[in-house]
Amino acid sequence: MMLLTQSINDSLATVIGRQEVMRVECITCHRGQTEPRTLRGVLTQTAATKGAEAAVAKYRELRDQFYGRGRYDFGENALIETIQSLEKDKAETAALPPLLQRNLAFFPQSAITHVNWAVC
Numbered sequence: 001m002m003l004l005t006q007s008i009n010d011s012l013a014t015v016i017g018r019q020e021v022m023r024v025e026c027i028t029c030h031r032g033q034t035e036p037r038t039l040r041g042v043l044t045q046t047a048a049t050k051g052a053e054a055a056v057a058k059y060r061e062l063r064d065q066f067y068g069r070g071r072y073d074f075g076e077n078a079l080i081e082t083i084q085s086l087e088k089d090k091a092e093t094a095a096l097p098p099l100l101q102r103n104l105a106f107f108p109q110s111a112i113t114h115v116n117w118a119v120c
Contacts, residue, residue, distance in 0.1 A: 001026070031071045039072040043082040043099075044089070052095035055082075056102055076110050079103040083116060096120050 008024045029036040039062065047055035059079070066072050079099050086095055097120055103113045 032069070033071060039074070039078045040082045040085055042072075043079075044085045047082075047086055047095040048089070052098050055095045056098045059099070059102055074106075076103070076107045077112070080112055080116065 005024050005026065012021050012024070013019050039059075042062065043055050043059055046058045062072055063074055067074055072078070079102060083096050083099055086093065096116075100113055100117050100120060103110060104117070107113060
């Protein structure tokens with residue numbers, strides 16, 4: 001990965017066509033984690049292997065521990081993307097209502113959450 005990072009930085013200015021470009025660093029992908037996984041990836045795997053309640057508990061744990069620190073995206077669409085992944089993979093559909101409820105708790109005006117709730 002270090003060689004990949006160096007290669008990107010060595011070629012980025014040429015590819016973009018200007019000299020002043022942002023440098024790629026380990027933090028760009030890892031965001032302080034040993035394994036660079038998205039919130040959706042963590043929650044989808046948790047739901048598939050441990051069930052709906054475990055996925056909701058994992059979300060709460062990660063939000064309590066990392067909210068505002070840039071490791072995970074806790075925005076309005078993070079749980080919606082997780083729900084869409086679970087629906088697509090036909091995995092742990094029992095996780096859908098609790099995840100939607102969690103999203104409504106943080107984003108009560110979220111139109112996409114309300115739409116998903118109506119079809120859930």
